[in-house]
Amino acid sequence: MTDANSKAADEGRLHALVEGWTKAIRARDVDAVMRHYTADTLSFDLAPPLQHRSDAIRNGLAAWFASFTGPVGYEVRDLAIEAGERVAFGHSLNRISGARTDGSHTDVWVRATLCFRKDGGAWKLAHEHVSVPFHMDGSFRAAVDLKP
Amino acid sequence: MTDANSKAADEGRLHALVEGWTKAIRARDVDAVMRHYTADTLSFDLAPPLQHRSDAIRNGLAAWFASFTGPVGYEVRDLAIEAGERVAFGHSLNRISGARTDGSHTDVWVRATLCFRKDGGAWKLAHEHVSVPFHMDGSFRAAVDLKP
Numbered sequence: 001m002t003d004a005n006s007k008a009a010d011e012g013r014l015h016a017l018v019e020g021w022t023k024a025i026r027a028r029d030v031d032a033v034m035r036h037y038t039a040d041t042l043s044f045d046l047a048p049p050l051q052h053r054s055d056a057i058r059n060g061l062a063a064w065f066a067s068f069t070g071p072v073g074y075e076v077r078d079l080a081i082e083a084g085e086r087v088a089f090g091h092s093l094n095r096i097s098g099a100r101t102d103g104s105h106t107d108v109w110v111r112a113t114l115c116f117r118k119d120g121g122a123w124k125l126a127h128e129h130v131s132v133p134f135h136m137d138g139s140f141r142a143a144v145d146l147k148p
Numbered sequence: 149m150t151d152a153n154s155k156a157a158d159e160g161r162l163h164a165l166v167e168g169w170t171k172a173i174r175a176r177d178v179d180a181v182m183r184h185y186t187a188d189t190l191s192f193d194l195a196p197p198l199q200h201r202s203d204a205i206r207n208g209l210a211a212w213f214a215s216f217t218g219p220v221g222y223e224v225r226d227l228a229i230e231a232g233e234r235v236a237f238g239h240s241l242n243r244i245s246g247a248r249t250d251g252s253h254t255d256v257w258v259r260a261t262l263c264f265r266k267d268g269g270a271w272k273l274a275h276e277h278v279s280v281p282f283h284m285d286g287s288f289r290a291a292v293d294l295k296p
Contacts, residue, residue, distance in 0.1 A: 042228075042239060044259040048281045048291045050241055051259065080190075082265060082274065087232030089263040091190060091275055093198055111192040111199065113261050113277040115237040117230060126230065127239055129261040131279030133196045134290035142282035142290050143196045 010083040010123070014090060014116060017123055018079060025074045028065035034058055036125045038117060044129040046110065066101070073097030076112075077148060086118040093148045094130070108132065108144045158231040158271070162238065162264060165271055166227060173222045176213035182206055184273050186265060192277040194258065214249070221245030224260075225296060234266040241296045242278070256280065256292045 017036060024032035034057070043052040045060065052060055065072065074096055081090035091114070097107040115127035135141045165184060172180035182205070191200040193208065200208055213220065222244055229238035239262070245255040263275035283289045 044239070044261065044277075044279065044281075046281055047284045048294055050257060050281065050294050050296055082235050082263070084232035084235030087230050087235050087237065089235065089237045089275065091192070091263075091277070109198060111277065111279075113192065113263065113275065115230070115239075115261065115263065127237065127261065129192075129239070129259065129277045129279070131192065131259075131277065132282065133192075133194055133198065134280065134282070134292075136195045140290045140292055142288045144282075144288055146196055146198050148198060 006085075007083055010085075010088065010118075011081050013123055014081045014083055014088055015079065017116070017125070018076060018081075018090065018092075018114065021125065022074050022076055026071050028068065028072055030058060030061045030065065033061055038119060038124045038126045041125060042127050044127075044131070046130055046132070069099045069101055071098065073107075083116075088116040088118075088123070090114045090116070109146055109148055154233075155231055158233075158236065158266075159229050161271055162229045162231055162236055163227065165264070165273070166224065166229075166238065166240075166262065169273065170222050170224055174219050176216065176220055178206060178209045178213065181209055186267060186272045186274045189273055190275050192275075192279070194278055194280070217247045217249055219246065221255075231264075236264040236266075236271070238262045238264070257294055257296055 021036045043057050045052055077093045079090055079092040092112050094110050094112045099105055110130050110132055113129040114125055116123050117126040133143045135143055169184045191205050193200055225241045227238055227240040229236060240260050242258050242260045247253055258278050258280055261277040262273055264271050265274040281291045283291055
């Protein structure tokens with residue numbers, strides 16, 4: 001393959017990986033989500049602490065999924081991926097929605113950065129960063145009300 | 149060079165790039181910060197809106213720098229970089245501190261993800277994502293009080 005063909009093929013594989021990861025989140029399937037990660041994935045997530053790895057990611061997912069009464073709504077918008085031969089990154093705006101066990105309804109747009117490494121021929125998610133900004137009016141309120 | 153030497157050389161260049169970027173932030177030098185970015189850098193930053201590009205990044209930096217009475221304290225901890233031939237990413241925990249014009253004193257740890265592209269032989273920052281998590285106690289308070 002030419003370099004351009006190889007790059008396009010990798011970007012196709014990475015789009016498929018993100019689609020698989022998204023489907024696993026919607027289905028609240030912890031094992032399926034975890035299969036997309038490397039053994040040492042570092043996660044910067046919506047909830048404290050500052051960073052999570054390994055079992056903390058797994059336990060965080062399980063607790064988060066359990067807080068929804070049904071499937072998690074997870075829409076990925078404007079996913080752009082830049083792929084090298086064995087390192088890649090992507091970013092998107094994602095909408096998370098659904099009914100929660102505490103009676104509330106979540107509907108929030110977040111920013112997602114996904115960083116990938118090719119290990120043994122297969123792409124995996126080596127690092128993820130999901131966040132919302134916060135209001136700079138002195139309130140320090142997380143900006144969970146923004147739209148793209 | 150061997151692949152391993154080439155990877156190590158690129159990771160050295162990227163560490164130097166982050167150091168230059170950090171020095172420019174400390175010096176509140178907007179032009180010097182901007183020289184580290186590509187023309188189309190996408191920024192997910194601490195302040196709304198969800199995303200910033202180009203002039204919005206420049207204007208945001210100018211306003212932010214003007215809110216400090218002196219140099220910006222900017223410490224980068226645990227910077228890990230994964231470099232491919234023309235795509236790379238890194239992550240770190242950064243401490244931002246300093247006296248503000250409103251009389252307050254900022255001292256906050258943030259998560260930073262930096263994504264790089266090699267353009268015309270030189271590495272540039274193509275995407276950055278800087279955030280804090282928020283408390284999941286229903287308050288939606290940004291977690292500006294966390295320590296690594």
